[in-house]
Amino acid sequence: MALIGTILLFATLYWFWRLHRRYRGRQWWRHSWPAIIALLVSFSILGTSDESTQPTVKTKTVTKTHLVTANNDKQLTALQAANRASASSLKQAAKKLSSSQQHIDKLKATNKQAGATSTTAPTKVNSDHNPSNTTLASKTYNGQQTITINQNQPAFTAKELSTSQGAWQQYGNLDSLNRVTAANALLNQSLMPKAEREALNVRPTGWHNKRISSGWLYNRSHLIGYQLTGQNNNIKNLMTGTRSLNDPEMTTYENQVAAYLKESPKNYVRYQVTPIFKGNELLARGVQMRGQSVGSNAVSFNVYIFNIQPGMTLNYTDGTSQVSH
The missing domain is CATH 3.40.570.10 (Extracellular Endonuclease, subunit A)
Known part of the structure; x- marks a missing residue:
């Protein structure tokens, strides 16, 4: 559209120059009303083209809402309780393992004292x-x-x-x-x-x-x-x-x-x-x-x-x- 408007503008200006030479001194502007209309049209086209080339920026507002519900609270409480139970279970397992290891060490010590093991003797x-x-x-x-x-x-x-x-x-x-x-x-x-x-x-x-x-x-x-x-x-x-x-x-x-x-x-x-x-x-x-x-x-x-x-x-x-x- 900008190209068409520009061409029409130059054509109209040329038209005005030709009318001025032809009707010199004889109120040439009386015969130039069609050229005036063409000039206005070219200005209109160029104005529209300038507006269309401007980028359009669209703004979108995003609203993010986080809801803390009673159900979430219950789940959080349940997870915390499960973690405490797991920690207690691990402590009990570690205590039991330590007790078993102490028992095994005691048996080994007893056997060694009675001559049951020899860590230095070759096979x-x-x-x-x-x-x-x-x-x-x-x-x-x-x-x-x-x-x-x-x-x-x-x-x-x-x-x-x-x-x-x-x-x-x-x-x-x-x-x-x-x-x-x-x-x-x-x-x-x-x-x-x-x-x-x-x-x-x-x-x-x-x-x-x-x-x-x-x-x-x-x-x-x-x-x-x-x-x-x-x-x-x-x-x-x-x-x-x-x-x-x-x-x-x-x-x-x-x-x-x-x-x-x-x-x-x-x-x-x-x-x-x-x-x-x-x-x-x-x-x-x-x-x-x-x-x-x-x-x-x-x-x-x-x-x-x-x-x-x-x-x-x-x-x-x-x-x-x-x-x-």
Whole structure:
């Protein structure tokens, strides 16, 4: 539009010049009224064009309103209460974890004092120094229920410590008198049970149980504890053991092994428990327990635990008993 107005303006001015020359001195303006109209039109066009080129600025007012409602207040209160509950729960969990760690440390200290662990001794690879079952059966109880064997060295061979086959467990067949024999395993976190233990119903040899002043005289003692493999009513893994043999003596070592296995799924412990019978007796004289962590000496023990109960005289031939005099 601006271009058209400009062209029309110059054309009109030219028209005026031509009229002025033609009608000089003869009131030329009387003949120029059409040119005057054209001039006004050109001015009008140019004025309109100037207005159209001006940018239009639109202003928009945005109003943002934040409402704090009663519902928001309730949600905020609920979140604050949940945070307080979570903080309380975390404190309780931390307290429980600290208590468990203190218990484990206490067990380790007790085991170490009794010769159950040796953090400095190297892993033995020679089993020649382990005494025979006959030699162990001939040992006499002199007031100390747990004694160390082979200077507390488990003495597993390099082959016995191999992890090439992964975790495993093996239970010896019952002998001709239906007595349990040795139980062996390469323990790992993968073997540990996920379910609660069920009640036991196996009757091992020498089972003549009765109540005494401290409770039941005998327990159905697992050779390899339930917490390590999940084996429960396995007749090849249960023997008649006194309450003191089962707990605290054997349990102390089992707890130490379990604590180490729970530390990492990469931890392995070579483990063996052998019931020691004398001649044709049906009640074991004791058990030999050997344990060795693979690749470290975090767990390392070789002990013999006498199958005795303070205040009781046991008949190892058949498992009957009487109060000591």
